Amino acid sequence: MLNSAINVEELLRAFRIDNAIMSYGSFVPRLYNFCRSMGFEPGRMLPSRAFCSDESQGYPTILIAKHFGTFPFNHGRGGAIVATQRHGPFAEHGQDLVIIQASHVGYDPDSREFGTYRRIHAERAEHTTSCGKLAAVVAPYLKEYRFAQRSILLERWHGKLCVRIDNGLLRGNRTEGLFLNLRRLVERDPDGEFTPVRTYSTSKSFVAAASLQRDWTDLEPQEGQRTSIGARLVPNMFSFQRELDETPEGRDQQELGLIGAMPWIVTSRRPLLAAAQINTQVEFDRAFRTAAQAPSYRGKRLLHISGLNIDISPQLGETFPKTNFVPWAAYVQSRDGDQRILEQSELLAALLEQSPENPDQVDLEAAIAAMSSDLVQVEL
């Protein structure tokens, strides 16, 4: 069986950000030229964006419109879930199709923090969470993790390191919440059971697992003293369960995609960056399959590219934010049905090979002026 713990860790590690990041102003023309290099035809390409509904995602959208010469189709739902049931209408609207799928995370250049974004149109131009949808999904899990960090205590009893666990975390009849992986934390008794050596009013104390006795030699609580487990509570020691609506693209789609990775998200130094990376990865893995199987794309050229939008908060006086893109992976389908996946390093190399100049880009100001000039009468 696949070890899901290693899987998530590897997945996060595989998503390189350093040396893979590019400005949108450089990314979009390179993407356009990459499509051209694969035979996509100018004037017949239709882009689509699967972005979060956050207004910060408008800037990349404007650049896509400029370089592809058309406003992109909307393939995205809040939190950058790909609306795969829209494949049919999208496929009808263009010959050569490009889906750009990206989760997003805010970045504040002053504090160098990920996960916040300055809302320059708010009354006090304050910072709020970004992606706000992902922040709302992650918040209750973070709260439960913080509670566990505080309420699992390490103490010494009869010379042995013991783990004292709040009864709320031990209750087995729960269907939701943080569940401890006791075999990582606690030594079994000779019968193979997890038996407490001391019982308190609201908690129980167990002899710590032999591996922890060995690894945590720096931790020396004196007899009768205790300290909270804090950052020593690492992802392989717990998991989360929640009763979620498992309907594909139902109301809990985002949470369903993230819950298995949640121990890594809540223990990350940058939870919203980790959540956005994982969301991009699980959504690509899910959505490219639906695209590869959709009859509507047969006989068409299709590129589905995924990545991460990093929104650099605008400074006061700036109209738009600066957005960076980190490519993750892509799926390419030719008209005669050849299919291939480009992993991050291949995709990055393919983009960097392209020119950042796009002679086909449209002059948006001129296009808008032409659009606004005359009233075309509508006959009723």
Ligand SMILES: [Zn+2]
């Ligand atoms: Zn968002």
